[in-house]
Amino acid sequence: MNNPQQTARVGLFFLLGMALVWVTYESLSGGRLFKKEGYTIVAGFENLEDLKVADDVKMAGVSIGSVEKTRLSKGRAEAILRINPSVKIPSDATATIGMAGLIGTNYIGIDLGSPGAAPLADGAEIRTKVTPDINKIMTQLGDLGQKLEGALGSFSTAVNGSGQAGGGLFQKLDRLITENSAKIDATMSNLQEITTKLNQGEGTLGRLINDPKLHDDLVATVGELKTAAGQAKTFIADAQGIVSQVKSGQGTLGVLLYDEQAASNLKGTVKNLKDLSDKVARGEGSLGRLINDDSLFLSAQTTLKKADRALDGMNDSGPITAVGIVANSLF
């Protein structure tokens, strides 16, 4: 009815098929499917966002399990995580909901915790951190923009001195500048050079502000953006401090304003600054994108560190202190 060759072929064929099934199984699921290997831990959140069953659980970026179940319990959302048996999670590790990719694949990220802490047992609850809500951050950044513009506006009003309050300031400045006109000229030309460079996109800061390409490098975490927002508040306070200092004629800037030419130079500078803030508001340049573009949570951290370092250097060279302060406190 059938010869040995036929039997052998069927046997070979079947074994081949089973081998392929096994290979597929191994490569797709890494050896776990029905057998509920490992242990479960519970992660409670206010909001699970888009987290779904079978999403990854990653510890410091390494996949260590998957979401087995999501449920509502005790007035909060809970995700039951199945963790590979070989992985021990320290009890002080924290879980957050992360987002991988643009199409909204979510995952649970767990940090390493401290190595000394006792590992979580089966069914234990892991500490969670509220994931920063993207919308809140955006609102904060919007507020920041408005405040920035307000601060710069009052700054320019003070400098122009068109109002009655400005008169005293300019008289004081006048005297100071007459006495130091040579120095001021040099300072002013330096200052102009810097702002021009800034505008033309030279130097780190300039590039940061003007070069859209740079935004590819900006890997900003949400946390950094928050810090930036906090620091921006400091800046506004600083900026207002400067304005009041200028008003009372103290410091280099107050003195500067006596010279007419210096004043017009200063106007140029201020105008540049205004341009900058406008650009920011309109969403041009890296900074603008940072504020206006959702998708920009890239490595701003490193860039910001670079900018910080550059600005530190700038701080040391006297004439650009004002710009230094502005730029430094902005970030």
Next chain:
Amino acid sequence: MKQLRSILEGIGSAIFLMLRSASFVGTIPSQFARVIEQCYLIGYTTLPIVAILCFFVGSVLALQAGYSMQDFQAQQFIGSLVGLSMARELGPMMVSILLAGRVGSAVTAELASMKVYQEVDALVTMNISPERILVLPRLVAVLVMMPVLTIIANLVGWYGGAVVCRYTGFIAIGPESYFAAVRHVVKFKDVFDGMVKAEVFGFAVVLVCCNIGLNTRGGPREIGASVTRAVVASLILILVLDYFVTKVLI
């Protein structure tokens, strides 16, 4: 009305055929040679056409998806699309349709001619149940072979997609990122669900084809009519079952 009655009769007789065959499950070891022979016919000889068809199904899927997705620059998701479609739907579906066309028609033709030329009656007079030696080995063989054919169909389909992605100008996705996308989205459960589907379809196709073959009456002309009826019924059955099985598996 007559049509509806014949459909109900077909379903009923198929169920009885299945139950009668199932009552002989204990005889499978003694029919090992027959099961192997049917495995050979159902699995081994169907492999080339399955491979060719699924290669092109995967390719076309990738091509079409790539054409549509180039507007969104979303070509890196082609692997996911092809991978999931093949594993969950097209792999089992295509294998089953080929099974209906290639094996189902042959089974019906063979059993119908045995019926028409009284070979089935001869078996009955010999006290040998036709369900036992004609139907059961085929059902067992199809259950054994469907997962094998399906996994090959899936892999070949994925590979077809990969080839198209690599060599099509406007897609230009390398095999590494293509298969990374496949692996990113396709879980083994998807492949497994596909195999469950294939088992259900394959079993249903062989059962229906055996049933129609054994219910053939009349002369040799009826053999052809039975084959046509069996293939049409199989195709409809695959699509109808597909809906319900998919619903159950989701």
Next chain:
Amino acid sequence: MDLPQPSHIPHVTGDALTTGVAIEGLSKSFGSLRVLKDVSFTVKPGEIFVLMGPSGSGKSVLLRHIIGLEAPTEGRVLVDGHDPMVEDTRGHVRMALVFQDGALFNSLSVYDNLALYPREHRLGSEAEIRERVMHALQILSVEKAASKLPSDLSGGMKKRVSIARALVIQPQLLLYDEPTSELDPVMAATIDEIIATLKDEIRVTSIVVSHDRDLALSIADRVGFLMDGRLIHIGPPSGLKAPEDPRIADFLNPKIDIRNPRFKSLEA
């Protein structure tokens, strides 16, 4: 011509039927078509009963009832006291039907055709089965065809293989459906002889459906005559020599009259 010589058939079983076959008020309808109408007769153990009749008179359907392939619409059939439709009956009574067209399994060789029954019912080792099969083939002188496929056989060979396949079952009741049709007279005579020898040597009860008058005359113990689904005559074969019933006479000795209205259309 190397004629088959059914010289010696061993006494393989010896357990002949005890009560024979009883057909009581059997009627069969296929839809609105009544094929058998209230047929009753008995076949005694060990006799050869020849059932004659024109084509379409329901002879084959009657045979199918006896072996349990058809269920009666009315009446009943008893084979040695058992209902042949019940699955167990074929376990109690060994029956075999020699189909008109042989009904050999086309996908199997002649040897495998014969070996199927003992193999499926586990009647001995492969060697024993081989002996049994080859013996049956030798009885019908077709052992040379053992490895051939049925499609390679001539009509007469098929018929003989078919009878050999029935013999492998070692039947107590052997039914023949037109065993000599499509055969040349010499071969037909041989088949007649085989049927008679089987009956004599192993006391197998035989029911032969045929419209071959010579067969009926030479081997029958009794003859039944079926016409339009009714049994119109039953008696010894001698009754066929000078039949009283004009329908039987007309069937056995047809007088073809070219002026008969039946042939009018041919003339035109």
